[in-house]
Amino acid sequence: MALEEVRVEEIRRGGGVAAPRLSASWRRSESYGVPLDAVNPAFTGAVDDQSLFSECGNEVLHGLRDTLAGEPVSLMLTDADGLVLSRMCDEKALVDALDRTYLAPGFAFSEREAGTNGLGLALADRAPSLVRGDEHYCTGLWGYTCAAVPVMDPVFGRLVGSVNLTTWSDKSDGLLLALAQMAAGHTSALMLARGRGAEPRPTPRGEVFRVYSAHRGAEAPPELGRAWRAALDEVVAALRAGQVVAVVGETGAGKTALLGTALRTVHRDHRILNARPPNPRDAEAWLALWTPELAKETTSVIAGGVDALPQWAATELAGIVAAAPRASLAVTASEAAAIPAPLARLVDVVVEVPPLRRRPDDVLPLAEHLGARARGREVRFTPAAVKAMRTFSWPGNVEQLRRVVREAVTRSDVVDARHLAPEVLCGSSRTLTRIETLERDEIARCLAEPGVTVTRAAEMLGMSRATVYRKIAQYGIRTSD
Template sequence: MTGPPVRNSIRVSWQRSEASNVDIDRPAPTYLDRFDRETTLTRAAGPVIDALASELTDEPVCIILTDAKGVVLDRRGGDASLLRRLDAVDLAPGFRYAESEVGTNGIGTALEIGGPILVNGAEHYNGQLRVFSCAGALITHPVTGGLLGVLDITTKARNTNSVLLSFAKLAAKRIQERVIEEASALDRALLSDYYAACRHSGGSVIALGDEVFMMNTHAQQHFDAVDQAALIDRARDARGGPKPLVFLTDLPSGTVARMAYQPTFVRDTLAGGVIQIKEQREPATARAQTRIPSIPGTVGTSAVWRHVSQEVLDACTRTDWLVAEGEPGVGKLCLLRAVHDHASSSRHLAILDPAGLPEPDELVAAARAELDSGSDLIIRHAHLLQAEAIDGLTELLQIVRDNAVTDAPWIALTVLADRGQDSGQLDTQLLHFFPRTVVVPPLRHHLEDIPALVRSLLCKAGFADLTLSTTTVNQLMRLAWAGNITQLRGVLTAIARKRRSGVVQLEELPPECRATTRRHLTPLEALERDAIVEALSNSGGDKAAAAGALGMSRATIYRKIRDFGIVT
């Protein structure tokens, strides 16, 4: 870069921009076609930006709101000439104006330094941005301190003045005040619904919002700490849903809990939800059983896993037709197959999958042939069945049930817990033949089984000489495992590609396992997380060196390590 001397903060920003290989001639921000437009930030900022924009109509000043990653959420005000220039450099909703993508600017640089900044015309790294001056002020959550976004005021460079940054900071402060006002209104509404549910139900109640969690005394007295933790996990799964929902969950103690979720709204804004809990305990004779037998082929000793294994075993032993429901990758088919091998090893078990037999008549014919031959049957991914196949299977199962006197076949289905709105025919027509549904729990509900799962998966893959250190296993037990056991198997496979024996240490885990944040990361955030983990590994954990390698300030890398929950 050439030109007159510049401020140190700008010079360092140019160095970061150069290290990020930012194009000096043409800004190239990433465009996200999907991003959340309805957030705490946008709701709080809306009235503030409306008021400011009404005062700046046809003025050469534009108000820009971004999220914490620099993605433009809203753009208001500005005369026609200014707006055309902003469009020409993609400073518009959906584009990410991070410093690493477009160089020094009021949005991205404010995020990098963690504070407000005014970037005047020639101080921009990219040549096409030097016609602007922009002042960016951070917006943080007044209670949690978390970064919400940036309020940026942009004008043509010739119109800049010292008041621009003060204007941005005042607007950001007002938005933060609105965050508190809105949070108070949402929390009051949620609290009101919570108290109403406690009074009317007389039972166990949980309420969850973005920043609020409540559990009444009844729930605390009737469920032990382990069951409470399971209830909270299931409640978190339901949180954020805009519609009422009723679901069953198996608790570690063996209790089946019916959880009824009711969302709370303030006008069109979701404040959270209230969940009323009813116990549906098993008969005393079932609870009195001394010990659930170990089932070869299944791995897990947690109370939750043992309970669901016993349910499937009971159904198979009595030849009760069964539906195994759960998220992808939880082990539904593995559990059904293992239980069948344990309880009915003398009978052949056929497994059919609509994905492998796409023609409806072909699948029905295969099912009929297997049942006629005396086989037991599992239909995997039954939620994928087409209408014609459901009709054919309904007719077939009716014949089997009517004719079954002795030696009846055992039939089971696997379905997704969230199978969409097109499952009406499956639920009302085919599932009528299956008196029981067992919910196979996601891995996050029985994390204590991870050590045994790790050993089993490594042995099955042929890596019996490879073990994980205690610290490494403990880290795996802190993760959310959205992909469940399938994701765990993939992680272990990735590790085994690099080494076949010995003890795997924490720093050898893939980047996705070095961060404990449970929020969903965008593809860009995932790439950023992986880059930070790799830089930390290459620098031996030296954060300053990693920041230098990535072209970040030390303050930025510390903030991102905290935000992503990266273990160092």
């Protein structure tokens, strides 16, 4: 009987049922070569306790610690790799036991290091996880019950770490996971507040939509610059050679657009599906919804943001592709190293899409293309608007340009600098408070009006000219020459 079957039978005899996630985690643990009878995680000797996540997480856990005073519960914070950043516990016996199993700051407890455990499973599947007693892969952890919840950056959506609550395995775990979820939610909310008013990133929904081939009415993309064309040529060559392609780059840089253009060039008769990453809790339904399309010879699939997939879903998707020799699959991710291992093994070629700030020649043709789509007719941009857009850093890449252009063309068919969002007219790199943002926007709007000098802006704003000059420097507002 295989190891996994033995462990499942053990759990069932104990009155529990091994869930598919737990079973998949055991298989991964075995493939990593984690020993069954010893906990031997890697030790780094140093942790990053200065990050925003660490600061906010520890503040939340300190408050929860006061609530749980007298309870045998250890509260921990880990980074995205499972490295324990901090640990709080008032029961000496539990602290001593945790020390003996190295569940302490400076030690890494990912699945690769320690096998199936609460925090490792939460990080691997990006979903709340509760691992009790002998559900742990390593017998050295059977004395504990661990509840862990991943924490995502509320603005950028990337995994930053986890909150982990650990108690004795013979204690009640009824509220443990709920408390961990509450702490993770409060940590994310506090990070957003400390981020000084940034907008939270929407939760992935796992939508599937179709991009039709060129002869069925797909819109022709604009002519872009050398960097884009080089990336496009590389993807087209790989697709023609029958290779699996991964396109990587920053959020909003145009990874899916690049793949869609390349697929329409190579497979003109194909229907193209783009499967966005799901909420981890919806991964099973997400897979069931669109993966049958992989078996169809005239369908190409773009699996977007695979670095956000739970490990078990990535493994399942890799198995589906391997079992369908004619499957046409391409993937996108933030970087090559972030592609889950089961899918990374299938990838033949990795192509990077440079961010928009490294492609200034693409800004105007993209803006004209996006403006025409939003307005329904041709739009133009004045030299002042073009200069402002070309010199802006576009941290949100093409998605940010799309938003700025869509807003601007509602005001005019000829877009001037004064029609652009104030953020484009400023060069401040720090995040502003809500009041600072309002002040910056109002100054930028005044200065963007035709013929308005600093002196005139000061009069309009009710400020002294010296104050306006100081604010221009403070916010990095670019004035016309």
